[in-house]
Amino acid sequence: MIHESKLYKVVRYVFLVLASIFVLVPLIPLIFMAFKTGAEYSSSSVLDPPVNWFNFYNFKYALKVGKLLQAFLTTGIILVISLGIQILFTCMVSYVLHRFDFAGKKVVQTAFTLTMFIPIVATQTLVFRMMHAVHLVNTMWSVIILYSGVGIVGIYIMLNLLDNVTKEIDEAAWIDGASYHYTFWKIVFPLMRPACTTLLIIQGIALYNDFYIPNLYLNSNVQTFTVALYKFYGSMSTPFEIVSAAILIGMIPILIIFISLQKYIYNGIAAGAVKM
Amino acid sequence: MASTRNLWESDKKRKKIQADRLIFIILFLAVPLIHLLIFSYVPIIGNFIVSFTNWKGFGDFDWVGIRNYKKLFSNTEYISMFKNCLWYLLAAIPQLVFAFFLAVIINGKFRGLNVFKGILILPYLLNGVIVSTIFIIFFQNNGSLNAILGAFGLDALQHKWLQDLKIVNPAIASISIWRYYGMNFIMFFGALQTIPTELYEAAVIDGCTKMQEIRYISIPFIRKVLLINIILSISGSIQVFEIPYIMLNGSNGTLTPVIQIQQSMYDNRVGFAAALSVLVFVIVLIVIGLQKLLTRDD
Numbered sequence: 001m002i003h004e005s006k007l008y009k010v011v012r013y014v015f016l017v018l019a020s021i022f023v024l025v026p027l028i029p030l031i032f033m034a035f036k037t038g039a040e041y042s043s044s045s046v047l048d049p050p051v052n053w054f055n056f057y058n059f060k061y062a063l064k065v066g067k068l069l070q071a072f073l074t075t076g077i078i079l080v081i082s083l084g085i086q087i088l089f090t091c092m093v094s095y096v097l098h099r100f101d102f103a104g105k106k107v108v109q110t111a112f113t114l115t116m117f118i119p120i121v122a123t124q125t126l127v128f129r130m131m132h133a134v135h136l137v138n139t140m141w142s143v144i145i146l147y148s149g150v151g152i153v154g155i156y157i158m159l160n161l162l163d164n165v166t167k168e169i170d171e172a173a174w175i176d177g178a179s180y181h182y183t184f185w186k187i188v189f190p191l192m193r194p195a196c197t198t199l200l201i202i203q204g205i206a207l208y209n210d211f212y213i214p215n216l217y218l219n220s221n222v223q224t225f226t227v228a229l230y231k232f233y234g235s236m237s238t239p240f241e242i243v244s245a246a247i248l249i250g251m252i253p254i255l256i257i258f259i260s261l262q263k264y265i266y267n268g269i270a271a272g273a274v275k276m
Numbered sequence: 277m278a279s280t281r282n283l284w285e286s287d288k289k290r291k292k293i294q295a296d297r298l299i300f301i302i303l304f305l306a307v308p309l310i311h312l313l314i315f316s317y318v319p320i321i322g323n324f325i326v327s328f329t330n331w332k333g334f335g336d337f338d339w340v341g342i343r344n345y346k347k348l349f350s351n352t353e354y355i356s357m358f359k360n361c362l363w364y365l366l367a368a369i370p371q372l373v374f375a376f377f378l379a380v381i382i383n384g385k386f387r388g389l390n391v392f393k394g395i396l397i398l399p400y401l402l403n404g405v406i407v408s409t410i411f412i413i414f415f416q417n418n419g420s421l422n423a424i425l426g427a428f429g430l431d432a433l434q435h436k437w438l439q440d441l442k443i444v445n446p447a448i449a450s451i452s453i454w455r456y457y458g459m460n461f462i463m464f465f466g467a468l469q470t471i472p473t474e475l476y477e478a479a480v481i482d483g484c485t486k487m488q489e490i491r492y493i494s495i496p497f498i499r500k501v502l503l504i505n506i507i508l509s510i511s512g513s514i515q516v517f518e519i520p521y522i523m524l525n526g527s528n529g530t531l532t533p534v535i536q537i538q539q540s541m542y543d544n545r546v547g548f549a550a551a552l553s554v555l556v557f558v559i560v561l562i563v564i565g566l567q568k569l570l571t572r573d574d
Contacts, residue, residue, distance in 0.1 A: 008486055012381050016388075019378055020395045025424075026414045026454065027398070033413065046413060047423050092304040102301050108309065115316050117564045119515050121534045122553040123319035125541055126326065129333055130314070149315060150308040180300040209403035211518050216538070229405040230522060240413065247406050254401045262394060266462060 034058055034244040041241050058245035062232075066246050067220075071228035072253075078140050078224060079207055082147035086203060087196050089150045094158030095184055095192075099170060116152045124216060131217065142217040143224070147207055154199045161195035162188075201264050208254070225250055320557070327551035332544040344551035357531040363449035364516050368509035371453040372460055376502070379464035380490055400458030404518030411451045412438070412523055444528050451519055456512070460505045467498035500571060507567040511560045 033041060035050035037057070063069060097109060127146070128137070136142040165188060173183040214224040220231060229250060232243045258265065327344055331337035348354050382392060399407070414420045415437040422434045437447045471493065479489050495502070517534040520526055526535040533556050540549035 009386070012384075012386070015377070015381055016392045016396075019374075020392065023395055023398055023454070026410050026420065029413050029420045030410050045423050046418065046420050047427075089308045093308050096301050096304045100297070100301055102298075108305060111309070111312055111317075115312065117561055118316055118320060119511070119553075119556055119560050121515060121517070121537055122323060122557040122560075123316060125537065125546055125549045125553055126319040126322045127315055128541065129546070130319075132333075145311075146315065149311045180296060205401060209401075211404045211522075226403045226405050229403075229409075233522065240409075243409050244413075247409055250406065251402070258394070258397070258401055262390070262397075265397065266393065266465065 030244045030247060033241050034248050036241050038239065038241060058241050059249060062242050062246035062249065065242070066228050066232060067223075068225070068228055068246060068249060071223050071225045074140060074222055075208065075224045078144055078147065079204065082144045082207065083200060083203055085144075085148040086150065086154070087199055089148070090154040090158055090199060091189060091192050091196065092184075093150050094155050094162060095188060097155070098159055098162040099167065112150065112152050112155055115149075120212065124212075128216060137217055138219050138222065140218070140222050143214055146213055146217075151203075153202070157195050157198055158192065161192055165191050197264060201261060204257070205254075205265075323550045323553050323557075326547055327554050329547045331547045331550075333541070333546040334544075337547070340547065344548045345555075347548065348551060348555065353531070354536070356529065357533055357536055358514075360445050360520075360530060360532055361513050361516060363445045364452055364513035365510060366446075367449045367452050368506075368513060371457045372502075372505060372509065374453065375457040375460035375505075376464050378457075378461050379468055380494060383465060383468045396461065397458050399455050400462070402455075405522055407451065407455050408519055408522035411448070411454075411519075415447055438524065439528065441529050444524070444530055448519055448523060448530060452513075452516075455519075456509075460509075463501055463505060464498065467501040468494060471497045503567060503571060507563060510563045514556055514559050514563075 029046040032049050033046065035053055035055050035058070036044065037055060040051060093112070097105070131137050131142045136145070169187060169191075170183050173187055174180075178187075209226065210224075211226045211230070214227045215230060218224065218227055223231065229243070229246055232239075232246060328339055328341060329337040330340050330343075378396065382389065382396075402410075412419075417436055417439075419437075421437065425431065425433050435443055438444055475493050475497075476489065479493060484492070515534055516532045517538075520530040520532055521535050521538075524530050526532065526539070533552055537549045537552050537556075540546070540552065
């Protein structure tokens with residue numbers, strides 16, 4: 001934009017720097033704390049940097065006592081299976097809804113749209129009893145099953161993409177004698193990959209960070225990373241320097257994903273939102 | 277003869293294609309639809325029924341009519357947890373305003389753009405336990421907030437933020453500004469990028485100021501996204517759970533409906549939990565209905 005005045009440029013930087021301070025100020029004491037010893041924590045101000053930046057005791061302790069590596073593994077398994085199923089089914093549902101007319105189509109569409117209005121808590125009182133009845137509570141399968149549902153935001157993202165994949169591709173394949181399955185799996189599905197990436201990122205962040213469902217369904221034998229972190233609060237006095245170290249460990253995968261996929265995060269979430 | 281045979285053959289072929297088509301559609305929809313039924317619709321309807329019983333989650337139950345609902349509206353503790361939600365609703369106002377101006381201001385090309393984008397998205401990537409810990413450290417008696425106030429000589433403003441019953445709810449509600457503005461910010465940013473640049477160029481030619489540009493181009497153009505974010509904030513504030521639950525376990529008067537639902541479930545008061553769930557659901561439905569009413573002309 002050519003018309004930006006000098007004043008506007010200055011105002012912009014001032015505003016952005018202030019906003020960055022707003023974001024970073026609560027975070028910095030946490031980073032300091034992860035490197036402090038217990039005695040140092042109680043004697044120093046939270047705003048004082050640690051004496052020794054190479055004090056990794058808290059990290060080792062957090063990994064061991066919090067069973068964090070095991071929790072990462074559990075989280076990884078849950079995410080891979082449920083995201084795989086969820087994205088695959090979202091592609092399938094969206095393809096059928098976009099390309100075919102059939103009796104009851106309107107009902108199916110409405111059924112998926114209405115879920116947007118159902119708060120997750122409003123269903124869990126009874127879903128928990130169901131999971132209990134089939135002995136899936138305290139296993140990762142309860143969480144995987146709940147995470148594998150097809151959501152309306154995902155459908156919107158896929159429909160948006162299919163608008164740009166011409167139906168003539170399908171029709172040409174059918175005329176050449178290709179089956180419906182061949183047409184979808186070999187021709188259309190590969191073209192849906194960009195939307196799959198978007199959904200993978202949005203849902204990946206959401207599920208990695210979810211607390212409500214794993215906290216309800218899992219115990220200390222099988223736990224996701226968020227639940228493992230929460231367990232630090234279970235003991236009477238929370239050693240903050242340990243929790244801080246555990247949190248920094250947990251932020252590593254997110255930061256790696258973020259740095260490598262920043263562009264997709266911005267585009268993906270915006271795409272989902274604009275379509276809503 | 278030959279032509280009849282061809283017709284018959286093509287009829288048979290057509291029928292086979294139609295059957296294939298139907299099987300394909302059913303195959304692709306069956307599992308997700310069954311999932312939807314079992315985990316969304318059956319529990320919603322079941323909840324409504326259970327809310328009129330004293331079911332413990334196992335064994336027999338009695339019908340108790342509207343007793344669970346009466347309890348909700350007669351106990352001051354339960355009414356106050358809905359009042360607590362209002363603090364979160366109030367916090368949504370600065371949250372949305374901040375996110376909007378941030379999106380407007382970052383929408384352009386300048387040095388350091390990606391660094392700022394990276395920092396500003398950070399809170400959106402952190403889970404509830406991390407955010408709660410960050411703000412326990414921030415708000416505790418010897419925490420960062422009191423230390424900063426002390427450093428600026430503002431000792432008079434120091435408080436026991438998490439213990440003072442008058443202050444604890446607004447204090448932890450304000451955390452949602454920090455935690456959720458990023459979500460709104462990205463949505464606004466995405467919407468702003470769909471505005472054609474010709475509009476801004478025309479505005480320059482007409483001699484518009486930046487504020488006029490925001491007022492007459494940006495806001496009308498992303499009206500729908502603004503509205504969605506307002507609705508999300510309202511329905512989100514009735515469903516607040518993580519921050520008060522993790523930081524204080526709902527104590528010190530920070531109870532919210534969702535924390536109460538969870539506690540009632542653990543106490544085997546499933547009938548009561550169901551009634552509260554129905555109430556939360558109805559409130560969310562009213563909010564969404566309001567949105568539909570407001571966007572009907574789109």
